[in-house]
Amino acid sequence: IWRESRAQMRRQAMCFRNELRPALQAEGIDLLTWDELSGLERQELRQFFSDRVFPVLTPLAVDPSHPFPYISGLSLNLAVVVRNPETGNEL
Structure with a gap:
């Protein structure tokens, strides 16, 4: 899973950097x-x-x-880990 996820993340980053961001900038969106x-x-x-x-x-x-x-596939979801800034322990 990690290997495939990593490859997908690399493809996503490359697409964003090489295609999406330049297209946004061409439309005046920074x-x-x-x-x-x-x-x-x-x-x-x-x-x-x-x-x-x-x-x-x-x-x-x-x-x-x-x-x-x-978690519905039709919703936007964000997963976060909350840590105590003083101890580093997960809350």
Whole structure:
């Protein structure tokens, strides 16, 4: 699984770098890092997240005490591991 996943990630990165990003730039769409944004742009994005994104997030716990949740193939999902910044322990 790891070998195939790794190959897929490489293909995805190559497609993004060589095809998608140049096509976006040709249409006048630039992808910026947080540091490249002005203070006003950052504030607008924080407000957008608070108003439009955060309200529709549904946190799901995956640990030994919870069964693995149903994840619809028609939804956008993000998996994260939360760690204590002081100890490095997973929460």
